[in-house]
Amino acid sequence: MxxxxxxxxxxxxxxxxxxxxxxxxxxxxxxxxxxxxxxxxxxxxxxxxxxxxxxxxxxxxxxxxxxxxxxxxxxxxxxxxxxxxxxxxxxxxxxxxxxxxxxxxxxxxxxxxxxxxxxxxxxxxxxxxxxxxxxxxxxxxxxxxxxxxxxxxxxxxxxxxxxxxxxxxxxxxxxxxxxxxxxxxxxxxxxxxxxxxxxxxxxxxxxxxxxxGLLSFPSLPEGLTVSNPITAFSDVLEHxxxxxxxxxxxxxxxxxxxxxxxxxxxxxxxxxxxxxxxxxxxxxxxxxxxxxxxxxxxxxxxxxxxxxxxxxxxxxxxxxxxxxxxxxxxxxxxxxxxxxxxxxxxxxxxxxxxxxxxMESVAKIDWKNLDEAFPAFLIILSMPLTSSISTGIALGFISYPLLKMVQGKFRQVHPLVYLFAVLFFYQLMFLPH
Incomplete structure (x- = not known):
């Protein structure tokens, strides 16, 4: 198996x-x-x-x-x-x-x-x-x-x-x-x-x-916190x-x-x-x-x-x-x-x-090309400094297509990367993170 x-x-x-x-x-x-x-x-x-x-x-x-x-x-x-x-x-x-x-x-x-x-x-x-x-x-x-x-x-x-x-x-x-x-x-x-x-x-x-001591029995004092899917959706809409x-x-x-x-x-x-x-x-x-x-x-x-x-x-x-x-x-x-x-x-x-x-992965990054290296560097630097994996990924996704576009290599970037670059930019600018 x-x-x-x-x-x-x-x-x-x-x-x-x-x-x-x-x-x-x-x-x-x-x-x-x-x-x-x-x-x-x-x-x-x-x-x-x-x-x-x-x-x-x-x-x-x-x-x-x-x-x-x-x-x-x-x-x-x-x-x-x-x-x-x-x-x-x-x-x-x-x-x-x-x-x-x-x-x-x-x-x-x-x-x-x-x-x-x-x-x-x-x-x-x-x-x-x-x-x-x-x-x-x-x-x-x-x-x-x-x-x-x-x-x-x-x-x-x-x-x-x-x-x-x-x-x-x-x-x-x-x-x-x-x-x-x-x-x-x-x-x-x-x-x-x-x-x-x-x-x-x-x-x-x-x-x-x-x-x-050593033992204790698990309990759910509140029972189920979400018991009705319809109510859950209505809560999201109402608030x-x-x-x-x-x-x-x-x-x-x-x-x-x-x-x-x-x-x-x-x-x-x-x-x-x-x-x-x-x-x-x-x-x-x-x-x-x-x-x-x-x-x-x-x-x-x-x-x-x-x-x-x-x-x-x-x-x-x-x-x-x-x-x-x-x-x-x-x-x-x-x-x-x-x-x-x-x-x-x-x-x-x-x-x-x-x-x-x-950290072995650092050796596999293409450091000779700045358009490839800098987004990876941003990810490595920002994850520990911001205490957030997603923030590091966001900065990498935003910077990567920007650098490719500056070089006229925009066709080398997958459309999904562009999509998430926009979403990540919106999140960092306007949503809590």
Whole structure:
């Protein structure tokens, strides 16, 4: 079913890859409820909805698309939901906002059933694809460094070297050293082993504890947040949430598409300019977004943390199935998951190392031609500086056709690139992002 031999992998390697990805992204089951709680959504509601959406999207990705890519509520989209949708409008409750998410999810599904999103992957110029991969790599490495305090805020220069004497930083440096040594020695599962070693040291030094016990039962105190599709559409029409739906659509399409391309390229799964089984892969986040809105969470996206599993050897959908199973178990081990994911020093070294591995794409950019190089450079530079994958992609899509037009090479640009250049320009200028 998963074609393990054809993809040059084994069941053991896929299981280790799934465990690795799970531990690098499981923070979402704590962080997402904390963010949406600010919009008034009960913590337990979002905790359970986050897991349901993740399982739905990731199982679809594994069983139907056969990719080692996880789907979960997207960071950034949850902040936009809380601050720009619910927080900025007194007359819009979180229930109404979930209606907008549901409508956007249905539109995602419709677009994914058409050749549109597949053609989009094929239309993206190769240098932009390489820039997206490298930019995301730099972005997640930067996240890993900031999570552990190895990099701290600076009043004038934005960032500076953090306190290397803090327990968090010391644990992160230990995990980074152990993991990179194991990888240099080509030890299978080095990323996961590094996390286990760091976690063990943290536990025995008193920095990791399980004070709230081990087990808790998932619940949905609000029931279904979207129970009637007709009501959802009427909510969008009544409150004029067209821009909100459009923003959810635009950001999710490009966050997910960019992430899928990056992970598929890293795993060596791209066939030239095409991504096999792209339609099923793209349907995964569309379905997950719709399912998630029904139970009470913001839109989903493909998770770039999937690249940690790919680095650990994951090549097929078995990795995704393992991730989904672990998230199902996590629903009953909320206190344990909360404790482990709350100590970023355990997972951050994996993000830093994977960021390094993804920077390999920089070598594949055509640096000799500025009309190809500069848009890729903008993507790489802006993703970590704006903390937004979609903003980086937007700047690349806007600058690429402009430079081609200046040179009289406008026919070399796919019509879809022109279309999204206009849409991205409109989003950056007139919509929240």
């Amino acid at each position: 998963f074609k393990l031999q054809e993809n040059g992998t084994t069941a053991k390697r896929e299981i280790v890859a799934g465990i690795t990805t799970f531990f690098t992204m499981v923070y979402i089951v704590v962080v997402n409820p904390m963010i949406l709680q600010s919009a008034g959504v009960p913590f337990d509601q979002v905790f359970t909805a986050t897991i349901i959406a993740t399982i739905a999207g990731t199982l679809w990705m594994g069983l139907l698309a056969n990719y080692p890519i996880a789907i979960a509520p997207g960071m950034g989209l949850n902040v936009y939901f809380t601050v720009s949708v619910v927080g900025a409008h007194e007359n819009i409750s979180y229930m109404t906002a979930f209606s907008a998410v549901f409508v956007a999810g249905l539109l995602f599904i419709i677009l994914s059933l058409t050749p549109f999103r597949e053609k989009l992957i094929e239309a993206i110029p190769n240098n932009l694809k390489q820039g997206i991969t490298a930019g995301i790599g730099l972005f997640i490495a930067f996240i890993g460094l900031r999570m552990t305090g190895l990099i701290a805020d600076h009043p004038d220069n934005l960032v500076q070297l953090g306190d290397l004497h803090s327990p968090q930083a010391l644990l992160a440096l230990l995990g980074l050293a152990v993991t990179i040594v194991l990888m240099v020695l080509k030890v299978n599962g080095a990323l996961f082993i590094g996390m286990v070693v760091t976690g063990a040291v943290a536990y025995f030094t008193g920095h990791l504890s399980f004070d709230n 004029g949430l067209y821009a909100v739906v459009f923003s959810f659509l635009l950001v999710t399409i490009f966050d997910t598409t960019g992430t899928m391309i990056a992970v598929a390229q890293q795993a060596g799964l791209m066939k030239g300019e095409k991504m096999p089984r792209a339609r099923q892969a793209l349907l995964a986040d569309s379905v997950a977004t719709s399912v998630g809105s029904v139970f009470g969470t913001s839109p989903t996206s493909a998770y770039i943390e999937s690249s940690t599993g790919v680095a650990a050897g994951g090549r097929t959908g078995l990795t995704a199935v393992v991730i989904a199973v672990l998230f199902a178990l996590a629903a009953f081990f909320g206190p344990v998951v909360s404790a482990v994911s709350g100590l970023s020093a355990i997972t951050a070294p994996a993000l830093i190392i994977v960021g390094c591995l993804m």
